[in-house]
Amino acid sequence: MTDKNFSGVLVPALTPFGADLSPDKDAFIKHCKWLMDQGADGLAVFGTTSEANSLGLTERMTLLDALVEAGIPARKLMPGTGACSIEDSLALTQHAVDLGCGGCLMLPPFYYKGVSDEGLFKAFATVIDRIGSDALKIYLYHIPPVAQVPISLSLISMLLKHYPKTVVGLKDSSGDWDNTKAVLTEFPGFETFAGSEVFLLDTLRNGGAGCITATGNANPAGIRKVFTNWQTDKADELQNRITLVRKTIQNYTLVPALKVLIADMRDEASWAIVRPPLVELSEDEAKNLLADLKEIDFSLNTDDQMATA
């Protein structure tokens, strides 16, 4: 185990597209800078929320280059670099290491289902061995509802035993607190991030590093406030507030819902565009989402957000 590379609130930044579905680089940079200005401790770009697996390798690498060129410190970036094939995963991971990224968030190879921990270990090990760099810091990405291929406790054990300086943390997007708790208990010092801010306070109280959460795209300052106040007597109240916001948003399909919120905040309709196979919210859904958030006095406008949090 090494000193913590990341802690706090990381945001898997949304990826904006133009009408032709190509990534909108300028809007992406602007959004990422806004997130950092709101207090995000890092950006887990190219995760599930970022529609990363709906992007090609070159698109991902070009966008990552653009963020660094735009002045976002590479050490604050934790790009998703796990892919179905070792070749793709190697290309993405090497690129991230070369740029100086603080870490890589790695999905397991997710095409084959029911594969063994031995096979998953070999997939990660092959990438780690071929990169062969102390600069590589891997965060395992456990998201069984989507990937359908889990990162089990025994797989974490195997990887920690062989690569204690490289495999440094995990994002738990299982939605299963019992699993997060088990990781926190079995692997103290491992940088464990909840995959939703709903579990942020519980994660911190059990020694975790923070959260990496989709809704961080809409409520970065509110979520960060829980992190900065988690040892104060305001913590539970602040947690209840961000949980309410999260649950209100996730009544809708999360990625298109978050894009509607950014489109509304910036008054830029194109922000609502998603890549297939995702689909945009209907006009009615979008209206209802905005009304639901108004109902609970939540706005993406920072001042409102801070006032109500």
Next chain:
Amino acid sequence: MTDKNFSGVLVPALTPFGADLSPDKDAFIKHCKWLMDQGADGLAVFGTTSEANSLGLTERMTLLDALVEAGIPARKLMPGTGACSIEDSLALTQHAVDLGCGGCLMLPPFYYKGVSDEGLFKAFATVIDRIGSDALKIYLYHIPPVAQVPISLSLISMLLKHYPKTVVGLKDSSGDWDNTKAVLTEFPGFETFAGSEVFLLDTLRNGGAGCITATGNANPAGIRKVFTNWQTDKADELQNRITLVRKTIQNYTLVPALKVLIADMRDEASWAIVRPPLVELSEDEAKNLLADLKEIDFSLNTDDQMATA
């Protein structure tokens, strides 16, 4: 609907690797030629059995080029070209069309789960529209046990309505005969292939085109014999035989088991290598598999195979 592009027995050719896990091009060409010599009606290269999603795009395109350069007619090839991202799928599909491949076997984008038919339709439609070529013939790849994203009957309907000359068939690897039967019933003239030879005779008797089957790598001639004799009184006996062979092999993990059989036939140990996250059969499993096949008098040696079929 167009005239049938493919019918009979197509084989999703295994992809051999060297000790460093790189594809063994020469062994691949040799195996593909052997399959065609055994009577395969076509090669559905780069499917699930081919470990295609464990390959990078360049690796897949290089291997496809090599087959055509080696003299396998492109019109006999139905490469897998479906990917999670439209960008990757476009690159693979354009390459296959440019080479003159007879068809493309397309997985749906398989990262996001629980997506709508509308979203899947848009993903296929975007690729079809951007390729914009009458030469593109798409076979939909329905393999819910692995992809976890199904090709529903309503999605087939939507695609057939909009792209009747492009979306020409389907491989049903659901393992669910009721689904295959429903496709055959609802879409007569659609080139429907069973994903396992276990359903070959039933598929043909219900108007289907044939099968595209992993075990075709080991038993191509036996399976083809069912196709050539399906309207004779030998059909059921021949079907029972290939079903027995299939069931014997699939008691083991299918891809590594098939690679063990080719390694044994050619006396080339490297043929047993698989890419992570798959793992090779253990020594005991490999021995047992070979013993089990001996028990039922099956050998990959063609003469034996024909004699026992």
